[in-house]
Amino acid sequence: MIEQDLQGLGLTGGESKAYLAMLELGNSTVGPIAKKSGISYSKIYEVLQRLIEKGIVSFIIKEKTKHFQAVDPELLDKFLDRQEVLIEENR
Numbered sequence: 796m797i798e799q800d801l802q803g804l805g806l807t808g809g810e811s812k813a814y815l816a817m818l819e820l821g822n823s824t825v826g827p828i829a830k831k832s833g834i835s836y837s838k839i840y841e842v843l844q845r846l847i848e849k850g851i852v853s854f855i856i857k858e859k860t861k862h863f864q865a866v867d868p869e870l871l872d873k874f875l876d877r878q879e880v881l882i883e884e885n886r
Contacts, residue, residue: 804871806849809834809842814851817865822855824862850877 801811809832816831817823829839843863846852851871854863 807842807845809838810846810849813839813842814846814865817852817863818868822862822864824860828863 798808798811798815801814802808806814812832813828813834816828820827820831825836825839825843828834828843829836832839834842843852843854846865847854850873851866852863853866854861856862
């Protein structure tokens with residue numbers, strides 16, 4: 796159900812799965828995110844990059860390794876606000 800709600804906000808199926816996996820895992824590297832979400836390693840970097848561009852995932856580098864973190868679900872309002880602005884600009 797939550798995955799469908801996220802897709803209703805404009806996320807793809809893969810983005811929704813990755814976001815939910817990160818919420819459960821907390822600060823994590825790519826491997827556990829791919830495993831938990833069921834997204835192949837060949838696609839997970841692309842999915843994470845799109846989530847970063849949308850502003851709902853961030854990362855830090857620890858010991859030369861990226862660690863990804865999903866933003867708090869309550870902050871998804873900012874994502875929706877940006878989506879609304881883009882829609883208005885396209886009109």
